[in-house]
Amino acid sequence: MRPRSVVSLLWILPLLAACSCRAQPAPQNEALRLVADVPLPGPAVRFDYQSLDPQNGRLYIAHMNADQLVVFDVDKRQIIANLDGFRRVHGVIAVPQINRVFASATGDHKLAIVDATSLKTLATAGPINYPDGLAYSPETNRVFVSDEHGNADAVVDVATGKLIKTIALRGPAGNTVYDAGSKSILVGVHEANEVDTIDPQSLTIVARTHLPGIGNPHGIALDTADRLAFIAGEGNATLAVVDLKTSKVLSTHPVGEDPDVIAFDPGLKRLYVSAESGTVTVFQLKGPALTRLAQFKMPHAHTVAVDPRTNLVYFPLENIGGKPILRIMKAQ
Template sequence: MALPLRQSGTLTLPGNSYCFDYESLDAGRGLFFIARLGAGQVIEVDVRANRVVRVIDGLPGVHGVMVIPARNRVYATATDANQVVAIDETTGTVLHRSPTGDYPDGLAYDPVHGTMWTTNESGSSETVVDAATGAVRGTVALGGEGGNVVYDPVGRRMLVGAQTRNELAVIDPAALQITRRVPLAGCDHDHGVALAPADRLAFVACDGNARLLTPDLTTWCITGTDRVGNDPDVLAYDTAAHRLYAAAESGWVTIGDSGRRQLTIAGRARLADGAHVVAVDPTTHSSYCPVPHGPGGRPALLTYLPTP
């Protein structure tokens, strides 16, 4: 089932073929940040000029990365050091490092309380850090290994995959307490999580059985279950186009459209080796996928545009 995409650009990235993990785009400035975990680096790319701006070192085992344009900061999880690191977006300077639990992975930002949330995967918890100062504000125990965490701007709550419980945990970010556990029937090991806030839908990638579940954020019922590539990981949602991208460790990408509050699969195909990370620009609808072996065997950032 062909992907509704056409390749629109390729940028060779520095270094060797270390694995890439999460990535984050500042669409307003056209700055793109990619976690290169094997090298402990974040690569900053100007996607408008199609050039590498800088490489930020000193982030051992980096997994998660998230840019917060309103704060002019980039946050990254230095997984091997059990830290979340704040970086100046303009200069690439490290501003502060905050302790987390074991194996920090994904990140989410709560703009109401001004906090960064870090999922401690093997630590089975969330660490909540003041986004301005780096002070740790608290910890939320999940009762099992943590998957990704996201902020729901409509419900003003955090949602996190409790992956060894096959549940979605709903957290009150003011009280730092779990208020609901949503069973994910048909899911084995929920890791990736993304939201369609206006459509009141969540998307959950189950890496144990290559399934994508669509819970309704109003009723908490599962409205759909779809097949994706083996070992699904990173999800990205284009809010303007109502389109979901699901990338998998196996190199397969699945694309779905969420019109009428129901996800419909528009394409599913193998993109490239190591293509398990995807990000999307909701203004241009470009999608970005870093791969360890691009043209000539060099690491590359592949850019795609949707086809009609």
């Protein structure tokens, strides 16, 4: 198909000249220290999901209300490109093994397939009612798209660029993730308060895990090595630790109001929970037990990504002093 994305590069030099890596005041806490505040392009409007590609040192950031996808070099701490044409972009996931990036163009009700080298949109797949979170199954070369308003998980075949199935859920879809341990897809289901397990080969739901104490499960992160899932209930500001081997909730923990995106650092065993209320909660995992290390306020910090190579944590903040920034912090 005709490429839809345009690479905007002219603003890079002014950003670099502005000494983009100079740190600015940020909340002090026991778990994180400020490394840098990097100016981001575009207007001071909402961001959503991020996806880190550690293989190529890139962070992809969905600048939702700007209709843009930001590409950031985490090693040089520079903007590589700012891609236009992604209407109300929510989810993004980089898949370096196939040199592709996938983005939820929610305003167009489609999934965009982007070449990671040229940064051109190769195809779009849909229609999908409200595409949000994304997961990639390497065994099947399929992308699973949580359709929040459509009460479904949509499935796109990467080889053909086509929507091949819509899997009905028992409520609105929360985040969707790939579990490498079981080679399956997990999706949170609002209202039913469960996590469904999808077989990416048969495209059927093979298990439903009830989540007592969790209202509207949304954000999901996995500790694949220890077979644990961390699931945030946006309806009651509570985080669950789930044993993936037994499908049992091991513990629940209070977090900030309206938790959204969560990220896990497998090396440090640190969990970061970002909330729409601007509350960030940091936990330390020891065995199956979580201990809260810190909780602090940071405006607009509802999305978080972590680089397991460096233990750096990334928060795109929509409006600090009238401009968007990428706040980079490091575990301590």
